[in-house]
Structures are given as structure tokens and as C-alpha cells.
Amino acid sequence: MNNEQMKRVAIKAGIFGAISLVVMLQRAATKHILITDAAGTHIDRATTVDSYNILIDRNVQKGQSGKLIIPLSRTVSSDDIVLEDRYIDHELRIYIDSREEGFYLDNAVVTDIDILRSAVCVAENDSGSVCLDFVLDGLYASSISLTESSTIEVEFNKPSDIYDGVVVVDPCASDIYGMGGAIEIARELKDISAKDEENNLKIYFTDLSGDTVTQQRAAEFVNEAQADLLVALNATKKDDTNGANVSAYYNSQFFLRSLNNAEFADMLERSTAEKLGAVAEGIYEAKEDDMLLNTATIPSARLYIEYESNGDEKKAAEGLYEAILKAEAAVNK
Incomplete structure (x- = not known):
């Protein structure tokens, strides 16, 4: 290689190095x-x-x-x-x-x-x-x-400023309905929603640690979040092997034309039962003492799940998430 060729190689190398440095600096300035x-x-x-x-x-x-x-x-x-x-x-x-x-x-x-x-x-x-x-x-x-x-x-x-949809899930610790695996299913649901890059949906959980949140505080939180949907989640792991079953409760006093509470409860029950291979036991009017559902002014339902094995938490969460996406589409169409 003669001197002229060496000079050309050196110039090219210098230009490449300068460009690389600029790119690295740009990346360093923007990398999070x-x-x-x-x-x-x-x-x-x-x-x-x-x-x-x-x-x-x-x-x-x-x-x-x-x-x-x-x-x-x-x-x-x-x-x-x-x-x-x-x-x-x-x-x-x-x-x-x-x-x-x-x-x-x-x-x-x-x-x-x-x-x-x-x-x-x-x-x-x-x-x-x-x-x-x-x-x-x-x-x-x-x-x-x-x-x-x-x-x-x-x-x-504010959540409504950056998300296309906001949902509140309350993994309930109420003795009236039972708790058990509600927190585990909620954590699986959180992981599933966090990995979904296609839907700009935010799911807030009243609690994920097992602490008790009163129905009054949960209701206040729903209003603070300006939520589109409310899911009260109750789940227990069964001791027997008679199969999983799912049921849902809804507020029969409040209706929206786009999605009424009975329809929402049906979506949650069917989707979750299908993923679990469980018996869909039906949907029922909310009990009188269910303050959270009975005072809600957005589509809301209480999902009650009884399941058998540890792997069922993820299946239940997958069914629940699919139902939430379907309901969000109905509310925001």
C-alpha cells in the first residue's frame, strides 16, 4: 500500500470514527x-x-x-x-x-x-x-x-391524559366473598398487561400485597382514577378436585347503553371460565352489602373464581384480561 492509499484509509477511518462518536453521544443522551x-x-x-x-x-x-x-x-x-x-x-x-x-x-x-x-x-x-x-x-x-x-x-x-383506557381491579379481602388467590391472579394480570404494547391501557390495583382495602376507599380510588371499568376480584384455591368454577355479580340498578353491568359480568365470567376450563355457574345481582358495586357509576362486576392448581392463576388472569380488552372496546367505541 503506497502513501496515497494509506492516506485515504486514514481519512476514511477518521470520518467513520467521528460519525460513530456522534452516534454514541446521541444514544448516551437519550438512553433510559x-x-x-x-x-x-x-x-x-x-x-x-x-x-x-x-x-x-x-x-x-x-x-x-x-x-x-x-x-x-x-x-x-x-x-x-x-x-x-x-x-x-x-x-x-x-x-x-x-x-x-x-x-x-x-x-x-x-x-x-x-x-x-x-x-x-x-x-x-x-x-x-x-x-x-x-x-x-x-x-x-x-x-x-x-x-x-x-x-x-x-x-x-393524570391517568386519563396519557392512557386510552383506565381500569381499577380490587383484589378483595372481604370475608363475605373470600380472598385466597385473588392477589396471585391480580399479580399475573399486572404482568400480562405490562407486556401488552399494543393497547394503551392502564390497570390500577387497589392492593397487590394482601393488605385490606375497605370498600369505601376502593370506591374513592375508582373516582380518583376516573376509571372506565371496575373489577372486584375474589378467588380461592379449592381443596377438592371437582374442577374450577366461575361466577360473577353485577349492579342491577345502574346501566350504560354502551355496556351494561350484566353484559360486563357475563364477559368476565365466560372468558375466565373458558381459559380455566371451568364451569360457568352464572351471573347474579350484587348482594345488598356490596357497597363497591352498588355505588359504582361505571360498568362494574365482581368476579368469583374457585380453582384447583397453582398454574390456574395465570390462566384466570389471561381470561380476565381478554374480557377487559373487549369491554374497553365496547365502552370507548
Whole structure:
């Protein structure tokens, strides 16, 4: 290779390197890493009293308005961050294993939003693990990501502003109807809906940890979410081997032309029973003491499932999700 050819190769290599660097910088500036969502598990918060108010810097930079910017120590990766979004409590908890004790005593979060009622840092141990606890003034849909600049960015929106449909599922712990596997089915439903990229549907759960939520609070939450549909979910795992069965209850006093409650209950019962290979036992008017259904002014139903094996939770959730999608299409047509 003569000098002229070597020069051409060097020029091409330089151009390629420059282009590659620009591409990498663009990607680095826009790359966001999703943070683990632990809403489906129960996290035991430490009993420590070592907590303090988080510093808040109101001097936001260009492009940061309307966001909550949380700084991180350089050693933190996405594996060190766990999100617990407690929607019904209007609370967002972010658990961070920062490995740098006292980091948030000196490093402020940056925001110009006015929806924070409180912002507290709770020390989980002496090695830098903390829980950042943000209490909001209402129900918001939070979009959370980890940026390449070692910050967590959080955006808050009203659910109806960003989703085509909103559904509330209440895995009920009422002794009247039974509980058992309702939480397990709800967690499977959450996973299924999270993986669905075709439908811009948000399903809120009143609880996924097994804590008791009163019917009054569940009803309030339905209104806060401006939900299109309400599903009260009750399930028990049977001790016998007589097969699974499904039934549903509905509010007989309130009707919408697009989708009445009896039709919605029938959708839920048939779809879930089909997936489970279960007996569809029928749909019935809600009991008098079912305050949640009897006060609802949106299509609502209570689904009661009795199933046999551990694998049935996923099947039930698949049937339930298919029915919800069908009902959403009817409501929003």
C-alpha cells in the first residue's frame, strides 16, 4: 500500500470514527434504563427512625421543567433501584442501594412541580441503602427512568391524559366473598398487561400485597382514577378436585347503553371460565352489602373464581384480561 492509499484509509477511518462518536453521544443522551417495579411484591420497610426531609432545589434547568430529578451516586446502577408505587396511598417509594451513607443530606432533588406533600429520606441501614418516600397530593401516573447522567427522572400525569383506557381491579379481602388467590391472579394480570404494547391501557390495583382495602376507599380510588371499568376480584384455591368454577355479580340498578353491568359480568365470567376450563355457574345481582358495586357509576362486576392448581392463576388472569380488552372496546367505541 503506497502513501496515497494509506492516506485515504486514514481519512476514511477518521470520518467513520467521528460519525460513530456522534452516534454514541446521541444514544448516551437519550438512553433510559427502566427501573424494577416492585408493586407486585410486599416490601418490608425498615423500622428505623433515621429519616430526614429531602432537600429540594427549585432551580430547574432547561428541559427539566415538570419533572422530578433525583441525583444518584456514581456507583448506583439500575440493579440497585427498586420502585414501589403505592397508588392508593398517593405515595411513591424509591429504594436505592447507594453505598454512600448520607448522600441525600448533601444532594438535593431538583423540581418545579407543586404536587409534593412531603419528601422524606429513610435510612434502611448504615451502608447507604435508603428509601426516598414521596407523598403526592392526589393520584398520578408516574413515568420513571434512569438516565445516563446518573439521575432518576420522574414525570407525573393524570391517568386519563396519557392512557386510552383506565381500569381499577380490587383484589378483595372481604370475608363475605373470600380472598385466597385473588392477589396471585391480580399479580399475573399486572404482568400480562405490562407486556401488552399494543393497547394503551392502564390497570390500577387497589392492593397487590394482601393488605385490606375497605370498600369505601376502593370506591374513592375508582373516582380518583376516573376509571372506565371496575373489577372486584375474589378467588380461592379449592381443596377438592371437582374442577374450577366461575361466577360473577353485577349492579342491577345502574346501566350504560354502551355496556351494561350484566353484559360486563357475563364477559368476565365466560372468558375466565373458558381459559380455566371451568364451569360457568352464572351471573347474579350484587348482594345488598356490596357497597363497591352498588355505588359504582361505571360498568362494574365482581368476579368469583374457585380453582384447583397453582398454574390456574395465570390462566384466570389471561381470561380476565381478554374480557377487559373487549369491554374497553365496547365502552370507548
